[in-house]
Every structure is written in structure tokens, then in C-alpha cells.
Amino acid sequence: MVRVGCGARIGLLAAAVFFMVVQMRLFAVQSHYADRIASAIENENECIRLKRNLIDKYSSQQGRVIALEEETERLENKFAQLTMLVQDYQNRDRSRKQSQNIVVEGEIVAAVVIMACNRPDYLERTLKSVLKYQIPVAGKFPLFVSQDGSMEAVKVVAKGFPEVTYLQHVGGEPLRKQNPQENDAYYKIASHYKWALTELFNKRSFSRVIILEDDMEIAPDFFDYFEATSWLLEEDKSVVAVSSWNDNGQRQFVYDSKAIYRSDFFPGLGWMLTSQFWEELRPKWPAAYWDDWLRLNSTRKGRHFIRPEVCRTYNFGEHGSSMGQFFKQYLEPIKLNDVAVNWKSKDLGFLQEERFNREFAALIARALPLPNSQANVVKMAESVGEDVRIEYSSQRQFEGLARLFGVFEEWKDGVPRTAYKGVVVFRWMGKKKIYFLRPDSLRLLGFKGEEISR
Numbered sequence: 001m002v003r004v005g006c007g008a009r010i011g012l013l014a015a016a017v018f019f020m021v022v023q024m025r026l027f028a029v030q031s032h033y034a035d036r037i038a039s040a041i042e043n044e045n046e047c048i049r050l051k052r053n054l055i056d057k058y059s060s061q062q063g064r065v066i067a068l069e070e071e072t073e074r075l076e077n078k079f080a081q082l083t084m085l086v087q088d089y090q091n092r093d094r095s096r097k098q099s100q101n102i103v104v105e106g107e108i109v110a111a112v113v114i115m116a117c118n119r120p121d122y123l124e125r126t127l128k129s130v131l132k133y134q135i136p137v138a139g140k141f142p143l144f145v146s147q148d149g150s151m152e153a154v155k156v157v158a159k160g161f162p163e164v165t166y167l168q169h170v171g172g173e174p175l176r177k178q179n180p181q182e183n184d185a186y187y188k189i190a191s192h193y194k195w196a197l198t199e200l201f202n203k204r205s206f207s208r209v210i211i212l213e214d215d216m217e218i219a220p221d222f223f224d225y226f227e228a229t230s231w232l233l234e235e236d237k238s239v240v241a242v243s244s245w246n247d248n249g250q251r252q253f254v255y256d257s258k259a260i261y262r263s264d265f266f267p268g269l270g271w272m273l274t275s276q277f278w279e280e281l282r283p284k285w286p287a288a289y290w291d292d293w294l295r296l297n298s299t300r301k302g303r304h305f306i307r308p309e310v311c312r313t314y315n316f317g318e319h320g321s322s323m324g325q326f327f328k329q330y331l332e333p334i335k336l337n338d339v340a341v342n343w344k345s346k347d348l349g350f351l352q353e354e355r356f357n358r359e360f361a362a363l364i365a366r367a368l369p370l371p372n373s374q375a376n377v378v379k380m381a382e383s384v385g386e387d388v389r390i391e392y393s394s395q396r397q398f399e400g401l402a403r404l405f406g407v408f409e410e411w412k413d414g415v416p417r418t419a420y421k422g423v424v425v426f427r428w429m430g431k432k433k434i435y436f437l438r439p440d441s442l443r444l445l446g447f448k449g450e451e452i453s454r
């Protein structure tokens with residue numbers, strides 16, 4: 001045996017041990033890294049899985065977004081169609097209501113103004129009568145009292161009614177009188193009217209105004225009558241105002257509460273005009289006698305008024321500016337309508353110019369002609385059982401006839417009271433109609449047919 005090897009063996013052993021230790025260390029480090037790599041790979045896989053998941057989720061969401069967008073578009077189309085349908089129905093409803101004379105809900109038909117001055121007791125009576133029928137329709141017919149001057153008692157009455165909006169015209173502007181003998185009242189009234197209408201149309205922007213005076217009572221269907229006729233002022237520009245008054249409305253001359261006529265003669269007394277007509281009148285408004293001015297053809301320019309057969313206002317003002325004998329003869333016997341008329345269901349299309357003229361002419365042509373020359377024309381009219389017509393060819397002839405029957409004789413600017421194309425119509429002993437007419441009346445009405453020959 002070689003002895004030498006003892007030291008070397010120890011060295012070798014030590015080296016071997018060292019080597020093994022190093023190997024073991026290396027192995028430990030290696031396996032540590034292997035573990036970490038494995039976990040990194042695992043993490044990466046997890047990430048990829050999550051990413052896939054997200055992509056899946058995203059694309060399925062994307063699909064839903066597209067589906068929702070399509071749904072939205074579909075609903076929008078449907079909505080547009082429905083909107084069109086609704087509009088269509090609304091339009092139809094509106095025109096149905098218009099043809100039935102029902103004003104669309106929530107709309108004001110007209111402001112109503114009572115012109116007052118210095119008669120507190122009259123004003124109170126008028127207000128009580130008006131409010132009786134105005135309160136249920138107050139939203140459509142806002143009520144005003146306009147006082148001319150400063151009489152305290154009148155103001156107290158007006159302000160005593162909470163439903164009323166009080167207006168006051170203090171005036172004071174000089175009267176433009178042409179003749180010192182004239183009554184101031186006519187000038188004050190005209191300037192008060194101008195002031196009140198300016199207030200309502202121009203300051204408060206109403207599109208229609210109904211004017212009453214402080215000595216009137218109204219019929220139960222007063223407001224329905226104006227509501228039912230209001231469309232005509234927009235549709236038929238040959239009509240400038242609607243009145244609730246018939247000058248020949250005394251009880252012996254009226255019969256049918258539903259009858260309405262066109263007229264060339266401004267009746268006044270409870271009447272409605274539009275802002276459009278007002279704008280035409282305002283710059284030319286006269287200093288006095290405004291109602292007679294409105295009766296001039298130069299003011300109305302060939303256009304007409306609407307009047308009922310049976311009055312919807314009753315004038316109780318015996319102590320007015322121009323009354324007395326006139327009151328007893330013409331105003332006191334007026335019949336105030338007391339029959340319920342269902343204006344909302346009535347078709348008033350017959351009032352349009354062309355149709356009215358045609359139908360009015362046909363009725364006149366069918367009436368029995370009586371000679372004007374005979375003194376017993378009233379008896380003859382009474383003895384027949386049908387409508388009659390009597391011609392007049394001059395103002396004097398008309399006045400003679402009117403006197404015989406007791407209707408108004410008065411003319412203004414070539415037009416008898418209530419006349420339309422020269423025709424004055426009234427009832428006689430009930431239902432029978434009597435027509436006074438000019439030789440050219442039927443022609444003016446556009447009559448083309450044959451008069452019934454007898």
C-alpha cells in the first residue's frame with residue numbers, strides 16, 4: 001500500500017464533500033427556479049384564461065349592444081308612427097270639434113267686457129245676470145268691467161264681485177265736438193270704447209272681445225251662442241262681428257230660437273269682434289256715434305254681421321242716454337231667449353256666405369208674393385197659410401210697409417235695420433215668415449232658379 005496517499009485521500013475526500021455540497025446547493029437553487037418558472041407559467045396560463053374570458057364577455061356584450069341598438073331603432077320607428085297617428089287623431093278631433101263648434105279645451109273664446117259709467121244699480125243687475133251663466137265657463141270667457149269716470153259707487157259694485165277684473169278709464173282728454181249743442185255722452189262713450197278695446201286687444205292680447213253694456217241681462221245660452229259662432233269670424237272673412245241682438249226681436253216678430261241670419265246692418269248690443277277687425281277700426285275710430293259709424297258701408301266695406309232671430313240680451317235701461325218712448329216701443333217688448341238650444345251639436349256651416357245666400361234665396365223665392373200697393377196687405381198676409389214676400393222699391397215704400405206691420409222703419413246708409421241684401425225678414429203670428437225685399441234682392445243673393453209661379 002502506498003502510504004503517501006493518506007494526506008491526499010483526506011484532500012480528495014474533502015474535495016468530494018465540497019463537490020457534493022456544491023452539487024446539492026446547485027440542485028436546491030435549480031429546483032427553486034424550476035418551481036418559480038412553473039408558477040410563472042401557471043400565472044401566464046391564468047392570465048390567458050382570464051383574457052379569453054374577458055374577450056368572450058366583451059364580444060357577448062358587444063352582441064347585446066348591437067341588439068339593443070336595433071331594438072332602440074325599432075322602437076323609435078314605432079314611436080314616430082304612433083306620434084303621427086296621435087297627431088292625425090288630434091287633428092281629426094280638432095276639426096270634428098270645430099265643425100261641432102266646440103272650442104278646443106283650455107282656449108279662451110273671448111274676453112267679456114261690461115261698459116259702465118254712472119249707474120251702479122244697473123251695473124249690479126247686469127253683473128248678477130252675467131255671472132249666473134259666466135261662472136261655469138269662466139275659463140273661456142274672462143270677465144271685465146270697464147268704468148268710464150270715477151263715480152265711487154260704480155267702482156264699489158264692480159269690485160264687490162271677485163270674479164270681475166276692474167278697469168277704469170279716467171279720460172279727461174278734450175272732446176272733439178263738432179257742434180257745442182251736441183250731447184257730451186256720445187263723445188265720452190266713443191272714447192271709452194276705444195280705450196277699453198285697446199286695453200283688451202292691444203295690452204292684454206285677447207283675440208276676441210264680447211262687449212256688453214251696464215243695462216243688459218243675458219240669456220242662459222248667451223255664452224254657448226258666442227262660442228258656437230266664433231269659428232265663423234276666422235273662417236268667413238265676409239263676417240266682421242257676431243251680435244246677440246235682433247232689432248226686430250220683439251215677441252210678436254220672433255218664433256225660432258235656433259234661427260240665425262246674416263245682416264248688413266250692425267245690430268250692436270252684446271256683440272263680438274276679433275282683434276283683426278279691431279286693428280282695422282282702431283286708427284279710424286270716430287270721436288262720437290261709433291255705432292252709426294260702424295253701420296257705414298265705408299267702414300264695413302260690404303261685409304256682414306251675424307244676428308239671432310231671438311235676442312240673447314235684454315236691454316232694461318229705461319234711463320239711458322237716448323231712451324224714453326223708444327224704450328217702451330222697441331226695447332221693452334224684446335223677447336229674451338229662454339229655450340235651451342244645444343249649440344254644441346248644431347252645424348252652423350249654413351252661415352257661410354255662399355250657402356246662406358243660396359238657401360236664403362230659395363226660401364224667399366218659394367214665399368207667396370203679395371202686392372205692396374194694397375192697403376189691406378197686412379190682412380192678406382194674415383189670411384194665407386204660408387210665408388209671404390212683399391217688394392218695396394224705395395225707402396218711402398219700405399217705411400210705409402214697416403209702419404203697417406210695426407217693424408223698424410229706420411235706415412242707415414241705405415240699409416234698413418236687420419236687412420241683408422235688402423231683405424228684412426220677421427215672423428208673423430207664429431211661424432209664418434214675412435220678407436220685405438227689393439226688386440234686386442234675389443239677384444244680389446245669387447239666385448239662379450225659378451221663382452215659384454202661381
Ligand SMILES: *[C@@H]1O[C@H](CO)[C@@H](O)[C@H](O)[C@H]1NC(C)=O
Nearest residue numbers: 296297298300301302303414
Ligand atoms: C260697399 O262697399 C263695398 C266694398 O268697399 C263695395 O263693393 C260695395 O259696392 C259698397 N256697397 C254700396 C251699397 O255702396
